[in-house]
Amino acid sequence: MASDTPKVVAAACDGACSGNPGPGGWGCLLRFSDGSVREFGGAEANTTNNRMELTAALTLLEQLAVLPRDPSLSIRTDSKYLIDGFSKWINGWKRKGWRTASGSPVLNRDLWEALDAARVQGLPLTYVKGHSGDPDNDRCDAIAVAFSKGQIPKLAQGEYGGLMVSESAAPAPVDLAPQGLQQLLSRLELADRLAQGGYGLSLLELAQLVEMPLKTLEAREGPWQWRDWEVTPAGDGRWQLRREASGSGQVQAEERQDG
Known part of the structure; x- marks a missing residue:
């Protein structure tokens, strides 16, 4: 339809x-x-x-x-x-x-x-x-x-x-990490930068970072866990990331398995 x-x-x-x-x-x-x-x-x-x-x-x-x-x-x-x-x-x-x-x-x-x-x-x-x-x-x-x-x-x-x-046109080194792992690493590095800078993210920007559907995020209200970060509401519909000291956060159940 x-x-x-x-x-x-x-x-x-x-x-x-x-x-x-x-x-x-x-x-x-x-x-x-x-x-x-x-x-x-x-x-x-x-x-x-x-x-x-x-x-x-x-x-x-x-x-x-x-x-x-x-x-x-x-x-x-x-x-x-x-x-x-x-x-x-x-x-x-x-x-x-x-x-x-x-x-x-x-x-x-x-x-x-x-x-x-x-x-x-x-x-x-x-x-x-x-x-x-x-x-x-x-x-x-x-x-x-x-x-x-x-x-x-x-x-x-x-x-x-x-x-x-x-x-490039030259063959890639054989010891490169798989593409999916490199993509995940880039998102984790970006999450660290956002957390350290105290940046506020719109719901759309947050969805892009954590790779979750907008509808899933729209249902959230209080703080929740994404990998090693706590995601908290910052007012005006924006969200902030805070790195957990222990680094032991768990992936949310609805997150895709490949991160």
Whole structure:
């Protein structure tokens, strides 16, 4: 049934470039109400950081045009260039024949025109500070940076993505930990950073970290245990992690076995 189709509950994108101009990469992801995730990314040999930011956003808009979405969904990005251009400047550029206020041609016009054509009504862009501990922004950045370095990241297509495990053209060392274990380690390291910094997490961000469905977390009220951390309500619908001194926390019964 259509009502059973998972909705997109989170979307994020990022771009990276080495040299600017130089080798570039982009990455983006979609998270669904059933806990699954789809990731996308690519590379260009000679480009700019701004073009990679726009390319990532365009990919999301094209995907979201045909997917069911949560009414509160927005595309999260750390690019003010993307947000201001898409939300403010583009109408003026079009009126002036794709010229800026100073009369010079608008850079990246091809991508701006494609973005404008792919615009999804009622879907805003939201700014998130880069490298601030936001899990989805960090993930998209990792994908983009890997592509810009000529690596081939493993992209999630349904299952949880976790920390990207990238591969270059050379054979990977045989003693690497399994991908699932590396993904788990990245989440545990992130949990430690969040606990040490005293950061508050929204319910959606918490669901992404502990890999539990939103509906499961919505039913929780008081403190509860996730692995070696106590998860406590911090007010305003946010949650905080506190590391247990003993490190002997137990995995909740509804958590997936692989962490």
